[in-house]
Amino acid sequence: MKKYKYLIARRIxxxxxxxxxxxxxxxxxxxxxxxxxxxxxxxxxxxxxxFAVLQSFSAGASVTKDALFGAFIxxxxxxxxxxxxxxxxxxxxxxxxxxxNKLRNYFQLDEVWKSWDIRRSIRYxxxxxxxxxxxxLGVAAFEWISPIGMLHRGVIYGIGPxxxxxxxxxxxxxxxxxxxxxxxxxxxGGFYSLAGRFGFLRIGxxxxxxxxxxxxxxxxxxxxxxxxxxxxxxxxxxGECINCGRCVEVCDDDAVNFSNIYSKYIYK
Amino acid sequence: xxPERRDFLLKTIKSLGLATAGGLVWGGFIEEGRSAxxxxxxxGAAPEKAFLASCIKCGMCVExxxxxxxxxxxxxxxxxxxxxxxxxRDNPCRMCKDxxxxxxxxxxxxxxxxxxxxxxxxxxxxxxxxxxMGLAVIDRETCIAYSGIQCDACYRACPLMDKAVTVExxxxxxxxxxxxxxxxxxxxxxxxxxxxxxxxxxxxxxxxVLPLKIAMGESSERYVKGWDERDEDRLKDVPEKVTTxxxxxxKKPVDYLNEDVF
Numbered sequence: 001m002k003k004y005k006y007l008i009a010r011r012i013x014x015x016x017x018x019x020x021x022x023x024x025x026x027x028x029x030x031x032x033x034x035x036x037x038x039x040x041x042x043x044x045x046x047x048x049x050x051f052a053v054l055q056s057f058s059a060g061a062s063v064t065k066d067a068l069f070g071a072f073i074x075x076x077x078x079x080x081x082x083x084x085x086x087x088x089x090x091x092x093x094x095x096x097x098x099x100x101n102k103l104r105n106y107f108q109l110d111e112v113w114k115s116w117d118i119r120r121s122i123r124y125x126x127x128x129x130x131x132x133x134x135x136x137l138g139v140a141a142f143e144w145i146s147p148i149g150m151l152h153r154g155v156i157y158g159i160g161p162x163x164x165x166x167x168x169x170x171x172x173x174x175x176x177x178x179x180x181x182x183x184x185x186x187x188x189g190g191f192y193s194l195a196g197r198f199g200f201l202r203i204g205x206x207x208x209x210x211x212x213x214x215x216x217x218x219x220x221x222x223x224x225x226x227x228x229x230x231x232x233x234x235x236x237x238x239g240e241c242i243n244c245g246r247c248v249e250v251c252d253d254d255a256v257n258f259s260n261i262y263s264k265y266i267y268k
Numbered sequence: 269x270x271p272e273r274r275d276f277l278l279k280t281i282k283s284l285g286l287a288t289a290g291g292l293v294w295g296g297f298i299e300e301g302r303s304a305x306x307x308x309x310x311x312g313a314a315p316e317k318a319f320l321a322s323c324i325k326c327g328m329c330v331e332x333x334x335x336x337x338x339x340x341x342x343x344x345x346x347x348x349x350x351x352x353x354x355x356x357r358d359n360p361c362r363m364c365k366d367x368x369x370x371x372x373x374x375x376x377x378x379x380x381x382x383x384x385x386x387x388x389x390x391x392x393x394x395x396x397x398x399x400x401m402g403l404a405v406i407d408r409e410t411c412i413a414y415s416g417i418q419c420d421a422c423y424r425a426c427p428l429m430d431k432a433v434t435v436e437x438x439x440x441x442x443x444x445x446x447x448x449x450x451x452x453x454x455x456x457x458x459x460x461x462x463x464x465x466x467x468x469x470x471x472x473x474x475x476x477v478l479p480l481k482i483a484m485g486e487s488s489e490r491y492v493k494g495w496d497e498r499d500e501d502r503l504k505d506v507p508e509k510v511t512t513x514x515x516x517x518x519k520k521p522v523d524y525l526n527e528d529v530f
Contacts, residue, residue: 025331037350038326038374046374052324056375061322064376125287133291137298139320144298144349149325153340153350157327160342162349 006245013089018155025156036090036152037143038070046070051130051191055140058131075195081243082199082261084192087182088242092155093148096166097182100173101221115178120224120240123190130187142187179221182242189240197239203247204259207233216247216256235259304347308354308460308477310338311361311399312370312383323377325350332372335362356462356477363396363427363461370394397428402460403483404433404453404475411474413450416440422475423451425467431457433464451475455484488512 017032024033033040038048048070057063078086087094104110126142133141143149147169150162159166173180182189205228212230220226225238226247247256302320310329313319329352330338337359341347352369354361370378383399384392404422408414426433433451440446453464453475462477489506493499516524 025327028331033331034326034328034374037324038328040328040374048324048374056322056324059321061318062376063322064374066374067324067376070374119283121283122286125283126290129287129291129294133295133298137295137302138317139298139302139348140324141294141298143325144301145294149350150343153325153327154342157330157340158342161344162342165343 003249006249010089010244011095014092014095017090018092018152021152021156035149035156037149038067045073047074049188050075050195051127051188052140052143054191055130055134055142058134059138059140060135078192078199079195080199081196082201083196083236083239083241083243084189085196085201085243086192087186087189088244091148091182091188092151093166093169093186094182094242096151096170097173097179100170101179104174104178109175110178116176116180118177118180118184120184120222122184123186123193126185127187127190146188147181148186148188183221193239195239198261199239200260201243202235202237202259202261203241203243203245204235204257205229205233206255206257207231209253209255211253211255213252215250215252219246219250221246235261301346302348305482306479307341307347307351308356308402308462308479310352310354310369310378311363311367311396311401311459312373312378312380313401314377314379314382319377320348320351322375323351324375326374327352328372328374329369329378332368334364334368335359337361338369354462356465357473358466360462360466361399361401361459362463363399363459365394365396367394367396367399397457397459399459399461400480402462402477402479403455403458404460404462404464404477405483406451406453407474407476408450410470410472411451412470414448416442416446416448418449419469420449420451421467421469422464425463427461427463428457428459432459455480 020029020032021035021039023029024031030043031041033043036049037052038046040046046066046069048067050071053063053067053071056067078084130142145165147165150159150165154160154162154166169181173182177184203225205226207228207230210230214229217223217226217229221244222238222240222242225236225241228234243258245258248258309316309319310333314322325340327340330340337354338352339354341349341351341353343349347353367383370380370383372378380392380394383396384394385398386392406414411419413419420435423429423433423435431454433453435449436452438448438450440448451464460477460480465473465476468475488510489502490510492503519527
């Protein structure tokens with residue numbers, strides 16, 4: 001059971017958030033109302049998606065104090081926490097892409113044919129493009145096609161043919177690119193990579209305990225952040241780490257652990 | 269040129285090309301979905317362009333509506349995805365006095381200022397009668413009241429009875445001895461809530477709400493209604509010489525009258 005501690009915790013967090021939003025609409029619970037774009041907690045605190053607000057602003061909308069304040073809180077929360085905690089612990093699409101990856105490994109698709117080799121930096125281009133397109137078209141561009149919004153709104157208000165968008169992501173990850181959407185394309189992921197760059201929560205790695213079995217690298221959806229494994233001790237510096245903790249639980253040598261930003265000075 | 273620099277430049281150009289291509293497809297998709305001129309928005313909605321820019325698709329207005337009249341557009345609804353709308357024939361706006369959907373909006377897409385009277389001490393007072401979600405339009409050919417049958421379903425259903433919908437007594441020329449009690453909509457009062465459309469007894473509603481821009485024409489300010497005492501007041505700020513341009517008036521009458529006559 002030890003090996004799935006964080007995985008289970010993540011699934012519980014993801015579904016709880018989803019359920020609370022659903023209950024907000026269906027049963028009128030006041031804990032969380034709205035959705036991931038913008039929400040109200042106990043009818044008091046406003047929360048907003050900072051990237052959506054940024055796009056809205058680029059589109060030429062006059063952003064209200066409510067939305068701006070809500071976006072600031074969320075931005076601050078993830079920036080201080082660090083990494084892409086949103087992607088790993090809150091975003092509903094994570095469950096879809098993890099399922100695709102699980103199937104991919106189960107059928108050993110990577111041995112049948114090679115995953116397309118696309119660059120992980122596409123997410124930053126997609127992020128820039130979201131802002132530029134928002135400016136040109138006068139609407140929040142990514143929100144228009146976002147499978148995250150599609151799925152999340154879908155669960156709360158009914159999805160309709162929005163399934164097509166979610167399925168596209170699933171099949172893209174299953175057949176085309178390993179960890180394709182979350183690891184390469186998603187502009188929101190790019191946004192949180194930058195936001196969480198200097199945050200507190202980090203994965204720490206201890207070379208002295210490591211037996212170089214590479215289980216952590218194998219399971220990691222963002223392998224590039226673990227470049228130091230087998231080489232030298234240190235903490236994950238990149239904001240691209242989604243802090244899912246899979247590497248921590250698969251390590252049999254206690255060489256990988258949740259740590260903090262200062263640990264890169266502690267490890268030697 | 270250093271190989272790294274060449275590599276960097278090449279990669280950048282490649283990415284730029286990819287981004288441009290992606291942007292074109294992406295932008296095209298958005299443009300396609302944006303053309304939904306018949307969509308009816310909740311009360312207090314900003315003009316469509318500003319509305320689309322600011323709406324964050326959170327669904328707070330949908331949750332706030334006690335009658336579940338509002339819905340968020342799903343893909344396949346042929347409406348801007350994730351934005352709120354209502355279909356009057358299914359579930360019209362009940363014109364709540366406190367307009368719960370409007371204060372619920374976090375981004376101001378539903379603008380309180382558009383549905384409130386200005387009060388002296390700076391406090392605003394919501395007034396749903398100021399909403400302009402659309403305008404009810406009557407198809408006289410299928411409206412049974414206009415055929416001489418006594419029906420006042422829409423008139424009775426109207427929350428602004430005798431203001432937005434009135435009944436006009438007309439002589440029924442066909443029979444020569446009956447009256448027609450015909451409903452008439454007044455754009456100055458109609459909020460476009462759609463209660464009339466919901467109430468209409470014909471198979472497909474003979475009174476229905478259209479967005480204002482689509483339902484209304486516009487004439488020059490200088491057509492003054494002489495029978496209205498105060499109508500001339502409108503001319504105070506209108507310049508002396510006003511010309512109305514239409515697609516036809518751009519050509520000389522001699523030209524357009526002789527064109528395409530075959």
